[in-house]
Amino acid sequence: MKDDILELLSMKDIIDKYGFKIKNKMICCPFHNDKTASMRIYDKTFYCFGCNKTGDLIQFTEYLFNLSFLDAMKKINIDFNLGLDLDRRIDMNKIRKIQEEKYKKQIEEHTKNIAFQKKCDILHAYQKYISYFSKRINKDNWENYTYIMSFLLEKAEKLENEIDNMY
Ligand SMILES: [Zn+2]
Numbered sequence: 001m002k003d004d005i006l007e008l009l010s011m012k013d014i015i016d017k018y019g020f021k022i023k024n025k026m027i028c029c030p031f032h033n034d035k036t037a038s039m040r041i042y043d044k045t046f047y048c049f050g051c052n053k054t055g056d057l058i059q060f061t062e063y064l065f066n067l068s069f070l071d072a073m074k075k076i077n078i079d080f081n082l083g084l085d086l087d088r089r090i091d092m093n094k095i096r097k098i099q100e101e102k103y104k105k106q107i108e109e110h111t112k113n114i115a116f117q118k119k120c121d122i123l124h125a126y127q128k129y130i131s132y133f134s135k136r137i138n139k140d141n142w143e144n145y146t147y148i149m150s151f152l153l154e155k156a157e158k159l160e161n162e163i164d165n166m167y
Contacts, residue, residue: 001073001084001086002058002073004082004084005057005058005073005076005077005082005084006044006056006057006058008080008082009057009076009080009082010043010044010057011041011042011043011044011045011046011057011060012041013057013080014057014060014061014076015027015041015060017079017080018061018064022041023037025040025041025042026038026039026040026041027039027041029048029050029051029053030063030064031048031051031053031063032048032050032051032053034048034050034051036050038050039053044056044057045057046060057076058072058073058076059072061075061076070086073086074086112166115166116163116166116167119159119162119163119166120163122159123156123159123160123163126152126155126156126159127156129152130149130152130153130156133145133148133149133152134149137149
């Protein structure tokens with residue numbers, strides 16, 4: 001939930017919505033008597049050079065409206081019409097499954113990269129042979145090379161297509 005909110009919104013959305021004026025990435029700190037705009041606004045976080053208050057955009061809302069962290073998320077959910085289901089219980093099995101899925105994807109990606117590299121290496125070797133034979137072919141001996149050249153060209157083309165279709 002927290003991650004969803006942090007992904008969907010930025011600090012700027014929050015301060016715009018809750019009526020702060022930002023200038024040069026600074027606003028007047030609502031957490032101490034601030035006349036000089038000493039709070040720096042980052043993408044998802046804030047830091048006050050006056051009172052050292054810091055946190056992410058959910059914590060900003062939490063402190064600003066004196067809420068619990070969960071209630072701050074609920075307020076943001078409503079105010080920004082995010083439609084997140086904040087009452088949903090955290091399902092550890094589901095989280096584990098998502099993580100497993102993520103690892104599986106990473107392994108697949110890794111395997112694919114290795115396969116890709118292998119195919120590229122083989123293609124490179126074919127191309128070297130093709131260029132090697134090309135230099136030796138002339139009008140008198142070409143018949144001796146027809147078989148090997150068509151074999152190599154066919155293999156190389158097939159590999160090229162395979163490589164093209166991998167990503
Ligand atoms: Zn402050």
